[in-house]
Each structure stands twice: as C-alpha cells, then as structure tokens.
Amino acid sequence: MKQAFQIKESNRHTMPSSQRLLELEEELRLANDTIEKMRKERSFESELESELNDVKGKLRIITTKFANVRKERDTLKKENRILQNEILELQSNMRHMVPGYQNISAAFPMLNEITDITSQFYKCDCQDLFFEILGPELSMDGIVYFFKAAFPRLIDIIKGYFVPAEEALKNTAALETLEGPIMNVLRKSYQASWKKLLRNSVTTVNLQRVVDDIQRVLRLDNCSSTSSKQIYDFLYKLAEILFVYYINDPPVKCAIDLIGQQVEFNSLHHDAIDGFIRPGDLCMVILPPVAKGTGEIMTRAAVLHVDYEMNV
Incomplete structure (x- = not known):
C-alpha cells in the first residue's frame, strides 16, 4: 500500500509537469511561428526595399534619358527653325530673281x-x-x-x-x-x-x-x-x-x-x-x-x- 501510494503521489506530481511541458512547447512553437513570420515579413520588406531602390534607380535613368531627349528635341527645334529661316531666305532670294513672283513682304x-x-x-x-x-x-x-x-x-x-x-x-x-x-x-x-x-x-x-x-x-x-x-x-x-x-x-x-x-x-x-x-x-x-x-x-x-x- 505504501508503495502504491508513493506511485500515485509520484504520478500526481508528474502529470502537471508534463502538461506544463506541453504548454511550454506549444508556446515555444507559437513563438517560433511568430519569429518565422516576422523573419518572412522582414525579408519581404527587404525585398520591397530592394525593388523600390531598383525602381528608383531605373526612374533616375529614365529621367536622365528624358532630359537628354528633351535637350536633343530643343536642339533639333532650334536647328529646324534656323533651317526654315534659311529656306525662306533662299526662297526669297530666288523669287527676287524670278519674274512673276511678288515680294514676300506683307507690306506690298x-x-x-x-x-x-x-x-x-x-x-x-x-x-x-x-x-x-x-x-x-x-x-x-x-x-x-x-x-x-x-x-x-x-x-x-x-x-x-x-x-x-x-x-x-x-x-x-x-x-x-x-x-x-x-x-x-x-x-x-x-x-x-x-x-x-x-x-x-x-x-x-x-x-x-x-x-x-x-x-x-x-x-x-x-x-x-x-x-x-x-x-x-x-x-x-x-x-x-x-x-x-x-x-x-x-x-x-x-x-x-x-x-x-x-x-x-x-x-x-x-x-x-x-x-x-x-x-x-x-x-x-x-x-x-x-x-x-x-x-x-x-x-x-x-x-x-x-x-x-x-x-x-
């Protein structure tokens, strides 16, 4: 009887410890899941930041190219304007030499x-x-x-x-x-x-x-x-x-x-x-x-x- 009682007493003290262990293991698992989620989120944020930096870099390149294209466009416009003026002057000079063409001046x-x-x-x-x-x-x-x-x-x-x-x-x-x-x-x-x-x-x-x-x-x-x-x-x-x-x-x-x-x-x-x-x-x-x-x-x-x- 004494031995049986000791076994029961031992079981009485052992069972709560096992339950507690299970609870701790569950908490540990949840903690690990949380840590893993945080790690994944941090990794995702890192990826987003990396993508954002990449997009910013591409945007800077596009902006630079756009500025260069705009400069080229302005240069071409200026050259085109100069060319048009030269053509008008050439036409005017040619008309001065050809009978039947009146002066391009709006005054006459x-x-x-x-x-x-x-x-x-x-x-x-x-x-x-x-x-x-x-x-x-x-x-x-x-x-x-x-x-x-x-x-x-x-x-x-x-x-x-x-x-x-x-x-x-x-x-x-x-x-x-x-x-x-x-x-x-x-x-x-x-x-x-x-x-x-x-x-x-x-x-x-x-x-x-x-x-x-x-x-x-x-x-x-x-x-x-x-x-x-x-x-x-x-x-x-x-x-x-x-x-x-x-x-x-x-x-x-x-x-x-x-x-x-x-x-x-x-x-x-x-x-x-x-x-x-x-x-x-x-x-x-x-x-x-x-x-x-x-x-x-x-x-x-x-x-x-x-x-x-x-x-x-």
Whole structure:
C-alpha cells in the first residue's frame, strides 16, 4: 500500500509537469511561428526595399534619358527653325530673281489686292470726283482732258524718280537693257520699302504742280481751295496706284493711250460710269483698262456714252 501510494503521489506530481511541458512547447512553437513570420515579413520588406531602390534607380535613368531627349528635341527645334529661316531666305532670294513672283513682304499688295484696289478706286473715288466736280461743270472734252492730263503726268513723275538710277546702272554694266533678272531684283527691292519710295517720288510739290496746271485750264469751281484740295487728294490716290503698277513684277499695264478714244461698247471690256449704254453704242474711254503683264484684263475701262453731255 505504501508503495502504491508513493506511485500515485509520484504520478500526481508528474502529470502537471508534463502538461506544463506541453504548454511550454506549444508556446515555444507559437513563438517560433511568430519569429518565422516576422523573419518572412522582414525579408519581404527587404525585398520591397530592394525593388523600390531598383525602381528608383531605373526612374533616375529614365529621367536622365528624358532630359537628354528633351535637350536633343530643343536642339533639333532650334536647328529646324534656323533651317526654315534659311529656306525662306533662299526662297526669297530666288523669287527676287524670278519674274512673276511678288515680294514676300506683307507690306506690298498682291496682284489680287491690286485688282481690288483699282476696282474700288474706279467705282468710288473716280465716280465721286466725276459726280461732284467734273460732271456738273465740264463737257466731254473737259472730262477727257482731266484724265488725259492726270494719268501721264503722274506716270512721268514716277518714272522720273527711278530712270536716272536705272540708266546709270545700265551704263555702268554696259547693258542694252536691264529687263530680266536685274529688273526683277530691283522691283522686289523697291517693293520692300515702296511707301517710303512713294513719298520720295510723288512729293507735295509735284502733285501741286499737276493740280495747278489742270486748274489753269479747267478752272473747276473757280479754282476754289476746296475743289483744288479734292483734286489733290484724288491725284495722290491715283499716284499711289500707278506707283504700285510700276514696281509690280512684272509691271501692271495701264492703257492710258486709250483715254479719249471712241469705242463700241462691250460689257466684257467696258463699264459705264453713268447711264445705260447698249452693246455696240459708241462710247468714250474715260478711265483706261488695266491688265496683267500677260495681257489679261484686271479692270475694265470706264466709259461714257459719246452723247453723255446732252443727257446731263
């Protein structure tokens, strides 16, 4: 009995120790699992950090490459801009040598603009002068005289400004004519600063002489300052248009020899200033037709019926 009791007592003390051992082993296992998880997490964080550093490195490389590409792009843009300017300059120089090409300067009107300017001048300025001053006071002969005096005088003034220099150049180069590449270049050069050249050639003194000569013969409105001023303004606008004709390349042709000639009315070639004119009726050319260098009509001649003065 005593021995049995001792065994039971021993078992009583041994069993809790085994349970405790199992509990400790479980805790140890859990601790190891936790440590392993932490180790794995730390390893994962290390991998993430490594990947992040790798991505940062690649991003730096990409940023550097992008900066280099942007610099190359800016350099190419600059070179392209320079090349475009060189091409434009080359085209401009080539156009200076080729007839039929107007100056690329925006200051000088293109051929279609010249057509519009002439058309508006004939329909507005010329008709205003006709109805306000010329028509009420002059006969057909007087009206014809006014325009036959105005057009040639202004053309002579314009030519007189350029001819001396052109003649000197022709003599210096021992050439029979300047027509060709030389005149193409000269006209383009004139076009670049044409408004300044217009002021230099068609001066107030020159225009006033034309006004005085016309008034000396026609005595419009008893040579009043108002009528003289209106004539002066009209002549200046006409001179500006004739100046553009002269330096256009090729020059625009204004058939001033037709002023005062009797022709049969043709709506394809003539516009009536006033009144109705039937096809085939005789009419008087008052404002000359304007044509391109090729002969193509830009602006039709403005005419009056030969018996217009009797219908006033």
